[in-house]
Amino acid sequence: MGALGAALLYILVSVFTETDVEIYRWRILGVALGAGAFEMLLTHYLPGLLWALLILFVEVILIALALVYWCGTVRKQALKVAGIFTGVRIALGIAIGIFSRAV
Numbered sequence: 503m504g505a506l507g508a509a510l511l512y513i514l515v516s517v518f519t520e521t522d523v524e525i526y527r528w529r530i531l532g533v534a535l536g537a538g539a540f541e542m543l544l545t546h547y548l549p550g551l552l553w554a555l556l557i558l559f560v561e562v563i564l565i566a567l568a569l570v571y572w573c574g575t576v577r578k579q580a581l582k583v584a585g586i587f588t589g590v591r592i593a594l595g596i597a598i599g600i601f602s603r604a605v
Contacts, residue, residue: 508534
């Protein structure tokens with residue numbers, strides 16, 4: 503989900519925020535890759551549905567905090583972007599799981 507997640511977060515930030523994405527391009531990439539690495543690392547060491555939900559909740563908060571304090575995004579817009587980003591990643595994960603079982 504690395505390159506796809508990074509592109510998705512970049513698109514969401516450029517559409518839903520007033521942040522100048524040209525200036526913060528590499529920071530947004532760092533936030534996306536950091537969120538993916540955080541999720542991958544913790545889901546490896548903490549398996550289970552309850553831990554997965556907790557990891558997603560923490561990931562939304564960390565993405566929003568990074569967008570607010572590192573990229574200068576307004577808090578409400580950062581929460582919207584982080585929520586949509588996580589929701590789309592969940593939907594893609596479910597779709598990939600369904601299609602991989604069907605094949």
